[in-house]
Amino acid sequence: MSMPIAVAAGPAPATLGLLGARPATSDAETTGGTTESPVPADGVVAENWELVRAAQRGDSAAFATLYDRHVEGVYRYVLLRLGDRHLAEDVTSETFLRALRRITSISYQGRDVGAWFTTIARNLVLDHVKSSRFRLEVVTDEVAEGGVSRGAAPGPEQQVISRSTSDELLRCVADLGDDQRECIILRFIQGYSVSETAAIMQRNEGAVKALQHRAVRRLATLLPHGLR
Known part of the structure; x- marks a missing residue:
């Protein structure tokens, strides 16, 4: 799977014009400004939020790292929701373009940044479901490996x-x-x-x-x- 996106140094590169006019930002997609917030206890989560803060300062490499870390999880989520590989790739790409445009609007509130990416993807999935009729198809080969990706608690x-x-x-x-x-x-x-x-x-x-x-x-x- 290859879904490259153009990552520019600033928060609003010209490539974001590909998104066209979008609906107003959902409250769930923004988590406040960029004011100081508590430091995450989990090392990986803390590192991800350091990358967010670097991206907010215009570091395109930091956002590219976030993309590399989270693109597979977002794609898997979208694929399972929509059941169409090509559509899932398009929605995943648009998710990260939208995230890049809104990166300055978020701050740590107790969750990993992956949950924010997934929230954006979810809103795009809901937009698609509302605007078109589609049949959910079961697609197993690209989501079967790995099972639970972040280790939900056993029970x-x-x-x-x-x-x-x-x-x-x-x-x-x-x-x-x-x-x-x-x-x-x-x-x-x-x-x-x-x-x-x-x-x-x-x-x-x-x-x-x-x-x-x-x-x-x-x-x-x-x-x-x-x-x-």
């Missing part, structure tokens, strides 16, 4: 997920309702925490936990008997 629900093969799981996930499917993708395939998933889905943590529980119970009924 009874995770065991239901891990007992299935990637192909079987993805086929069953495609049969879930939109909200349940997205919750499973974010929690167990992307590996986001409950709080990160809640922020991306714009729900409270209790609602996400309930949605996750219902989704996993539904998956358990869809999986072959030998894998339940």
